[in-house]
Amino acid sequence: MAGRVAQLSLFGVALLIGALLVGQLRSQARPIELANLSPQELSTLIETLSARNAELRDGLADLRDQVSDYERAAAEGQSSLAIGQEDLLRVEAFGGLGAVEGQGIVVEGEGSFDPTSVNDIIQELRNAGADAIAIDDIRITASSVAVLGTSAIEIDGVPIGRAFTVTAIGSPGGLTTAMTREGGLLQLLEQSIQARFTVREDRSLVVPATRRDLTPTAARPVE
Amino acid sequence: MSRRLPPRSRARVGSPRWALSIGLALASIGFVGAAQWNSSTVRQTVISSAQGVLIIQAEQRQREQEQLRAQIEEAEDRVREFQAQSAGSQSATDRLNQDLAAARLAVGLSDVTGPGVVIEIADSTRQVPVGENPSNYFVLADDLRDIVAALWASGAEAIAITGGGGEGGAPAERIVTTTSIYGAGSAILVNQALLSPPFRIEAIGPGDLHERFLANPFYIGRLSLRIETFGLQFASEARDEVRLPAFIGNTRLRWGAPERSD
Incomplete structure (x- = not known):
């Protein structure tokens, strides 16, 4: 009996040590992200998350309207083909399969760019919420990436020269602020590689559809 | 009348080995408990500061x-x-x-499956030398961007990023045309969702995707240098089957509309 009690006690002690050790090891990992951010960084993060949530709410509202349209069409025995066709246009425009018209900015750039700096420009526009982007007449899709070609930087297999035009559809003011801010990417490139940029807002822009076939060959839909 | 313990038990309880084992166990509990208390106290101090409300x-x-x-x-x-x-x-x-x-x-709005690669990258476990920037030893947004660029340039057809190890944690973020990957301090946002390390990047593509990725300039350049210099934890392997979720988020244009052909 005493032996059993001793065994159980040892088991309990070992379990407690194990639990404490696990907790201690976990706490050695990078500290909790949020607690590690400065108030300034937290404010920026909150702003970003709030903006995304606002977009998600808008998107959800549109989807619910679409569901209501389908329900109404079904109740009235009407064809919902028109609703479906609008959805197709939306999906194509979103992903680059269809051209997009709207307002935004045009950035003219010239300099000794490398692929990383071109990709950084694309990324900066995405960070600023651009709906659609083109460099020259190359529509930027999810898989578009600037690489070093045989004699020039290429995007989707198409060379771009020392001078190129970036068209971005999005909030004209928001995109302009993001691209021209003090210490921002364009300013850094102006200083590091002596690039030159002009940024102008435009209320009537067109970003073309991609010329690439985006149909995957290895990836297949989950049934 | 009291019962005497059987001779064998008495010898066991009274033995020096027994006392040593218990002593060591109690000392370990004390040490680990103190360390836990210290770390939780430090964290408590940070959270109770002005950042608490923002957090x-x-x-x-x-x-x-x-x-x-x-x-x-x-x-x-x-x-x-x-x-x-x-x-x-x-x-x-x-x-x-x-x-x-x-x-x-x-365009990334369907769940997909197919052959591909799985890549994991996590913060370095090395001690940060005095005077060095600790951020160098963390996975940065640029690292994830380089991995994604290398995968696309190597022929990937679909990519998703998961934070926190990927298993049972936050859902994976599918990379689509509007995807942004950027850092806010030590935090990384993908599709404006906050992800924490370790990061898992999965991609579907051609059979030689893994080999092509490892030979790609976006991997060989800045990323490999950071892995080697700062000891970022990195692993990658080809997989016969990778499954990626569809993008979940806003797909509505906010400042434009599909161009209508008249």
Whole structure:
């Protein structure tokens, strides 16, 4: 009996040590992200998350309207083909399969760019919420990436020269602020590689559809 | 009348080995407990500062984001159900549904599966030398961007990023045309969702995707240098089957519209 009690006690002690050790090891990992951010960084993060949530709410509202349209069409025995066709246009425009018209900015750039700096420009526009982007007449899709070609930087297999035009559809003011801010990417490139940029807002822009076939060959839909 | 313990038990309890074992166990508990208390005290100090209110707000936004994503996913499913059962000309409906399915597949709005690669990258476990910037030893947004660029340039057809190790944690973020990957301090946002390390990047593509990735300049350059110099934890392998979720988020244009051909 005493032996059993001793065994159980040892088991309990070992379990407690194990639990404490696990907790201690976990706490050695990078500290909790949020607690590690400065108030300034937290404010920026909150702003970003709030903006995304606002977009998600808008998107959800549109989807619910679409569901209501389908329900109404079904109740009235009407064809919902028109609703479906609008959805197709939306999906194509979103992903680059269809051209997009709207307002935004045009950035003219010239300099000794490398692929990383071109990709950084694309990324900066995405960070600023651009709906659609083109460099020259190359529509930027999810898989578009600037690489070093045989004699020039290429995007989707198409060379771009020392001078190129970036068209971005999005909030004209928001995109302009993001691209021209003090210490921002364009300013850094102006200083590091002596690039030159002009940024102008435009209320009537067109970003073309991609010329690439985006149909995957290895990836297949989950049934 | 008291009972005497059997001789064997008495010898066991009274033995020096027994006392040593218990002593060591209690000392370990004391040490680890003290270390836990210290680390939780430090964390408590940080959280109770002026950042506390902001942290709560950030966590609220994250929870709201998760709820919105779930609602969007549900609404998308309903739309697809209606599209499948549309009234009207059956051949026109079938054609439209095929076009919609093909478009969704092409732009990241469908769950997909296929051969590919799995890459994991995590912060360095090395001690940061005095005077060095600790951020160098963390996975940065640039590292994830380089991995994604290397994968696309190597022929990947679909990519997703998961934070927190990927298993049972936050949902994976599918990379689509509007995807942004950027850092806010030591935090990284993908599709404006906060992800924490370790990061898992999965991609579907051609059979030699892994080999092509390892030979790609976006991997060999800046990223490999950071892995080697700062000891970022990195592993990659080819997989016969990778499964990626569809993008969940806003797909509506906010400042533009599909161009209509007249």
